[in-house]
Amino acid sequence: MDQILGFAPIIIMFIAMWFILIRPQQKRQKATVAMQTGLKRGDRVVTVGGLHGEVDAVEDTVIYIKVEGNTRLKFERQAIGRVLDNA
Secondary structure (H helix, E strand, O other), X not given: OHHHHHHHXXXXXXXXXXXXXXXXXXXXXXXXXXXXXXXXXXXXXXXXXXXXXXXXEEOOOEEEEEOOOOOEEEEEHHHEEEEOOOO
């Protein structure tokens, strides 16, 4: 019984770390994947590198982004950091 009570603080710390660190990160990762899979033509996006543009075409793993003028750039879907509001 004393051995179990000796491990109790370690178990409590593990559970607390899971709620504080791991669980929120999993939620953010799921939200990012949902955003990246929901991209469609016409969405205004920002890449993880800071490039602003508009989605011109969507393929399986590749997104084509149109920036000022007739410039069209090809990015991996994971390179999209966020979608801007169209307001």
